[in-house]
Amino acid sequence: MIVDKKTILRAKTKLGDKNALLIAEILGVEKFDSRNLKGLCPFHAEDTPSFIYDKKGYYMHCFGCGKTVDVIEAYMSTGRTFLEAVQFLFDHARIRYNFGEQGVKTKRAYRYPKPEPLGDKTKVYAYLEKRKISQKTVDYLDIRQDKEENCVFNYYDTNDVLTMVKYRPSHRVDKSKGDDKNWCQKGADTTPLLFNMNRVNTTMPLLITEGELDCAAAIESGYLNAVSVPLGANNYHWLEENWDWLEQFDSVILCSDNDEAGNKMRKEVSTRLGTWRTRFVELPMNIQDQPIKDLNELLYYGSKEQVLNVILNAKENPIDTVIDFADIQAIDLADMDGIQTGFKELDKALFKLFYGTLTIVTGINGSGKSSFLSQLVCNSLEQGCNVFQYSGELPAFQQKTWLNHILAGRYHVNKYMAGNIEYFKVNPTVQKDIDKWCAERLFIYKDGQSHSPQDMLDTMEAAARKYGCKLFIIDNLTSLAMGSREKDRWDNQENFVRQLISFAVKFQVAPILVVHPHKIET
Ligand SMILES: [Zn+2]
Known part of the structure; x- marks a missing residue:
């Protein structure tokens, strides 16, 4: 289901400065000054408060690290889904809204996947730890482990219903040995949803990555509003499938891989989503002579700060046929x-x-x-x-x-x-x-x-x-x-x-x- 953005704004407006108090309470903001509505940023280490409430945007913004959080995102960061966070907001603002579709399987004649039982995750934790993705992020994304010790990626729809389950080995994949890199649950149908889309705040910029582990790398680095395309760079069915949901975003950030397929995806997706609202993550070509292919590698060879930095400084999508007046070289x-x-x-x-x-x-x-x-x-x-x-x-x-x-x-x-x-x-x-x-x-x-x-x-x-x-x-x-x-x-x-x-x-x-x-x- 899609929650009307106007109603979300109405709720925030109704709450007014209480937005700041809720955000501070949920995130446990230290030295919070409830009169000036500012405190120490929970996302980076600091001594003087630079995490400040924006009265017009109804969010807290850190002038140190650039992070922006509204009530919805704050509440989601505790492990809640978008629908749950919106309910939380509406309850506080005393707005009645029908969440009737939440948890409802709306697809008829669709073979929904069986959830893999939540059990031992040792192998998955260990493998993802090697890729610098912590247990906290693994749990946040509900990544599980199946009986064969593979990683399990749960794809939930916007009603929080498990709709697709994807697997990949919990070790390095050697394609030359004919290893499958990933596959979907046998006996279940598939829908090209976006990974993590039910935990995305539709009122904030959306980061679209090329794989689940890139999405995980963004979240590990503190950027929670991230999804991954379901079936790699060459498959665009997710655009059609999630069109109405994608239409809600005023701003989209694309992070495709540093390769040919990634470049193609960047071009295709920005054209279809609208170049005016799409920006690109510019990955460094290499770090200390190590070529960087994707966001997870940037996290691995670089740092969380670098990952967050490239996302927050995503580049505008230039119109090939115009030039900024300021960029024209003045000539004598x-x-x-x-x-x-x-x-x-x-x-x-x-x-x-x-x-x-x-x-x-x-x-x-x-x-x-x-x-x-x-x-x-x-x-x-x-x-x-x-x-x-x-x-x-x-x-x-x-x-x-x-x-x-x-x-x-x-x-x-x-x-x-x-x-x-x-x-x-x-x-x-x-x-x-x-x-x-x-x-x-x-x-x-x-x-x-x-x-x-x-x-x-x-x-x-x-x-x-x-x-x-x-x-x-x-x-x-x-x-x-x-x-x-x-x-x-x-x-x-x-x-x-x-x-x-x-x-x-x-x-x-x-x-x-x-x-x-x-x-x-x-
Ligand atoms: Zn900060």
């Missing part, structure tokens, strides 16, 4: 890499063509776009930045002519005569110097190659990787093959621009896309 523009255009006024306005950004150059025909771009290419080379250039309208030799004239400067461009026609050409010795200076730094897209956007991007990627090109000039958007149907054309153009931006970011380069104005206002 002067430190950002990029290419200066060499045009004073433009550099004043833009600072640089920053790597990782796409620049669009536009202007009507004859407005000097090509001269501007050629100048930019030369300035880029001068700054030691390699260049890739694509011109959809000029063949390679004409691109060379444009660039030559700028690279040579007017004193090295001579007038020649072909018959009675005069033309200009770079002085051949200077041409050699220019070619030498540009060699392996300036790359022109070959004539006769594909004009498909994808081929262009592939070539640019190769030029960025192989030649380390930083400036990419794509002149121009309409000369690329964007499809013949108008709708395709817009989609493909949009897509190409997006890809260019990703390309700029991925390779930290500065692409320039030349775009002709769509309509010219006269």
Whole structure:
């Protein structure tokens, strides 16, 4: 059964400060000051009281070790179940509530397991002691021992009814010898409940672990609101089975193993339970060179304090697609890499063509776009930045002519005569110097190659990787093959621009896309 959380809150509100008195009495808080409602924390050693009542939350909180306890949890810590603790709370608050389902077997035609008799536990105590789990915790979790000296894990449902019984050997399991690691009671049905779920306070954060002994490790360390999934990391049926119960928690902490299955479980479970309320326990990779696989190993090689610490400091579940403003590195523009255009006024306005950004150059025909771009290419080379250039309208030799004239400067461009026609050409010795200076730094897209956007991007990627090109000039958007149907054309153009931006970011380069104005206002 599920006890309405609103009624629980109503009971706590009705009790008011009496919550603190009850908690202090149940836990035997030393030096309890009933006026200021604080005392010595029962969960860690201290001389000055830091275990203080929170009037708004109706719980006691320790500012030393971070532990939070309400009446329900305090009462449960004495070995009671959640339903018993809620009854205790309701009785004190004089709230009537129907606990009719408590202890009632509600599943029809279900073969409930037979409880293993509570007898000798020597072997189980000894084995779990080796794993740093005390007799107190073994008894708290009602772990028993069967005739074959195996550990017995009792799974109770939320009505405190024994619904599933699981076993495991009380010694190290050697899978290579074909030992069974665990099994359920023969002749009984199974339901994927959560181990220890009937001793969980639904108004507090829930810790979900990957195995009974990890759950035991959490409890041993003082974190009582813990359960274990029933059938390992790869089985998620418990989510469906306990959905309504799980829906009650405002906060869930996941502690899966430090392995592939554990990572998968973490992802799957947080997605299904809701990333906004799920946090993760970050286990240390190793302690003193000892790799840490799960919570029980952290207890074994580390300490109770370390276990409690990783649980209380569980990490938020980040949304992969956002970043905290505070985590964004502040950047000094002067430190950002990029290419200066060499045009004073433009550099004043833009600072640089920053790597990782796409620049669009536009202007009507004859407005000097090509001269501007050629100048930019030369300035880029001068700054030691390699260049890739694509011109959809000029063949390679004409691109060379444009660039030559700028690279040579007017004193090295001579007038020649072909018959009675005069033309200009770079002085051949200077041409050699220019070619030498540009060699392996300036790359022109070959004539006769594909004009498909994808081929262009592939070539640019190769030029960025192989030649380390930083400036990419794509002149121009309409000369690329964007499809013949108008709708395709817009989609493909949009897509190409997006890809260019990703390309700029991925390779930290500065692409320039030349775009002709769509309509010219006269
Ligand atoms: Zn404390």
